[in-house]
Amino acid sequence: MLHADTRPSRAHRHRRRAAPVSARVLAAACALAAALAGCSPAGVAPDGTPSGSGGEDIPDLADNRLQILADPDAPELPVTVSSVVHDPYRTSEDPLEYEDVEVTDVSRILPLSGSLAEIVFTLGLGDNVVGRDVSATFDEAADLPVISEGHDISAESALALEPTVVLADTQSGPPETIEQIQNAGVPVVIVEEAWTIEEMYPRFSRVAEALGVPHGGARLTERTREQMAEVGVSSGEAVGDPSVAFLYLRGTAGVYLLGGPGSGADAMLAEIGVRDAGVEMGLTTPFTPITAEALIAAQPDVILVMTGGLESVGGIDGLVEIPGVAQTPAGADRAVIDFEDGVLLNFGPRTPQVVAELAEELAAVVTGGAGE
Numbered sequence: 205m206l207h208a209d210t211r212p213s214r215a216h217r218h219r220r221r222a223a224p225v226s227a228r229v230l231a232a233a234c235a236l237a238a239a240l241a242g243c244s245p246a247g248v249a250p251d252g253t254p255s256g257s258g259g260e261d262i263p264d265l266a267d268n269r270l271q272i273l274a275d276p277d278a279p280e281l282p283v284t285v286s287s288v289v290h291d292p293y294r295t296s297e298d299p300l301e302y303e304d305v306e307v308t309d310v311s312r313i314l315p316l317s318g319s320l321a322e323i324v325f326t327l328g329l330g331d332n333v334v335g336r337d338v339s340a341t342f343d344e345a346a347d348l349p350v351i352s353e354g355h356d357i358s359a360e361s362a363l364a365l366e367p368t369v370v371l372a373d374t375q376s377g378p379p380e381t382i383e384q385i386q387n388a389g390v391p392v393v394i395v396e397e398a399w400t401i402e403e404m405y406p407r408f409s410r411v412a413e414a415l416g417v418p419h420g421g422a423r424l425t426e427r428t429r430e431q432m433a434e435v436g437v438s439s440g441e442a443v444g445d446p447s448v449a450f451l452y453l454r455g456t457a458g459v460y461l462l463g464g465p466g467s468g469a470d471a472m473l474a475e476i477g478v479r480d481a482g483v484e485m486g487l488t489t490p491f492t493p494i495t496a497e498a499l500i501a502a503q504p505d506v507i508l509v510m511t512g513g514l515e516s517v518g519g520i521d522g523l524v525e526i527p528g529v530a531q532t533p534a535g536a537d538r539a540v541i542d543f544e545d546g547v548l549l550n551f552g553p554r555t556p557q558v559v560a561e562l563a564e565e566l567a568a569v570v571t572g573g574a575g576e
Contacts, residue, residue: 262431262434262435262556262557262560263557264557264561265547265554265557265558265560265561266561268341268342268343269342269343269344270322270325270326270342270344270553270554271326271427271553272325272326272328272330273326273327273328273420273423273424273427276327276328276329276417276420277327277328277417277419277420278417279310279329279415279416279417280416280417281307281308281309281310281416282306282307282308282416283306283307283413283414283416284304284305284306284307285304285305285307285393285410285413285414286302286303286304286305286410287302287303287304287305287392287393287394287395287414288300288301288302288373288374288394288395288396289301289302289303289394290379290382290383290386290392290394292379292380292383300374300396305391305392305393305414306391307369307391307393307414307415307416308368308391309368309369310329310332310368310369310415310416311332311368312332312334312365312366312367312368312369313329313332313333313334313367313368313369313371313415314333314334314335314351314362314365314367314369314370314371315333315336315337315340315370315371316337316351316352316357316362316370316371316372316373316376317337317339317340317372317373317375317376318336318337318338318339318340318341318342318546318550318552319339319373319398319407319550319551319552320371320372320373320395320407320411320552321333321336321337321340321342321345322340322342322550322552322553322554323407323408323411323412323424323552323553324371324411324415325342325344325345326424326553327411327412327415327417327420327421327424328417328420329415329417330344330345333345333348334348334349334365334366334367335348335349335350335351335361335362335365335367336348336349336350336351337350337351337352337355337357338350338352338353338354338355339355339545339546339550340546341544341546342554349361349365351365356377356378356381357376357377357378357381357382358381359380359381359384359385362381362385363384363385363388363390367390368390368391369390369391369392369393369414369415370385370390370391370392370393371392371393371395371411371414372392372393372394372395373394373395373396373397373407374394374395374396374397375397376394382394393410393411393414395407395410395411396410398551399466399467399468399471399490399549399551400468400471400551401432401471401475401551401555403551404428404551404552404555405425405428405429407551407552408421408424408425408428408553409421409422409425412424424553428553428555428556431556432475432555432556432559434556435475435556435559435560435563436475436476436559445477445478445479446478446479446504446505446506446566447478447479447480447481447484447502447503447504447505447506448473448478448479448480448481448504448505448506448507448508448566449462449463449480449481449482449499449502449504449506449507449508449532449534450462450463450467450469450470450473450480450482450507450508450509451463451494451507451508451509451513451523452467452491452509452510452513453509453510453513453514453516453517453523454512454513454516455513455516455517455518455522456516460493460494460526461491461492461493461494462481462482462487462491462492462493462494462498462499462502463480463482463490463491464480464482464483464487464488464489464490464491464492465480465482465483465487465488465489465490466489466490467482467490467491467549468490468548468549468551469508469548469549470482470483472548472549472558472559472562473508473562475559476559476562476563476566478566481502481503481504482502484502485498485501485502494526494528495527495528496527496528496531497528498528499526499527499528499529499531499532500528500531500532502532503532503533504532504533504534505533505534505537505539506534506539506540506541506566506569507523507529507532507534507535507539507540507541508540508541508542508543508548509523509540509541509542509543510542510543510544510545510548511542511543511544511545512544512545513542513545514540514542520538520540523535523540524538539569540569541562541565541566541569543558543561543562548562
């Protein structure tokens with residue numbers, strides 16, 4: 205999968221409003237908007253009191269900030285945790301293998317992805333973080349030194365920060381970087397990737413256990429589950445909602461892919477009850493090269509892209525020049541939503557913010573165009 209490039213350089217998203225929208229799309233969007241309007245505001249119970257763990261509201265995604273757990277736990281060390289064995293030759297078909305890693309010091313933590321950094325900061329250990337990957341774009345991490353170029357981690361830059369523990373996942377790399385850090389004697393805890401909502405919760409627990417704050421991981425999981433319940437729109441409420449195609453674009457590299465099951469976007473769309481065009485047309489892999497025939501067959505009402513990908517093809521004007529796009533309802537109506545790469549598929553503590561924003565933006569794009 206194209207894991208690395210799905211994590212961006214900025215953590216805000218730009219809305220692209222549509223031109224006139226088909227009646228079917230407009231009706232679907234109105235249904236979605238009505239469903240959302242019937243819900244209490246994020247973090248507020250029907251009686252007007254704050255809801256969720258600790259009565260915390262869900263920040264707007266545009267705030268670009270985290271919700272640090274109140275009264276975070278102090279780490280209890282040492283701990284020995286299970287870590288995925290680093291194997292540069294493992295394929296997606298191979299089962300993961302595990303080994304024990306001992307962590308004795310979390311005074312200098314180095315997370316190798318934005319999602320992992322979000323977890324560490326949210327657990328209340330942000331002051332211990334010594335560096336960041338380019339995908340850690342939230343405000344709390346802004347002043348940290350960057351230890352990656354593009355999405356490749358530099359072993360020299362990482363080791364220069366003298367980390368006492370490194371947190372990685374199975375997509376972190378390049379492989380030789382992980383090996384160099386391990387060979388330097390730094391404990392490296394590798395956790396599984398997350399491409400669905402349910403897969404992100406074990407990451408919270410695994411990171412928290414590695415840092416000696418397991419109770420914090422349980423608290424974060426509980427709070428996030430409550431927030432997801434608040435922002436979710438059930439499939440029953442979204443019957444007839446628009447079909448959305450997720451396109452992974454890297455125009456400068458000639459990469460044009462249509463998302464299907466396992467792309468990550470399918471999980472986000474399912475949370476708000478809308479239809480994933482790639483899944484609906486029967487794709488069997490997370491990403492399939494775009495063909496004019498495939499897009500025309502999918503007939504999406506809305507196209508979802510990452511901001512960097514949209515820019516790489518020349519914006520919406522360039523997007524509709526891709527064969528097949530203009531022949532879809534989404535292309536004809538210029539109904540396009542773009543989210544910054546680092547938040548859409550991050551599957552971390554800010555995922556409730558992303559889901560809420562995605563639902564609102566979907567409604568705004570299709571209804572907003574009707575009056576233009």
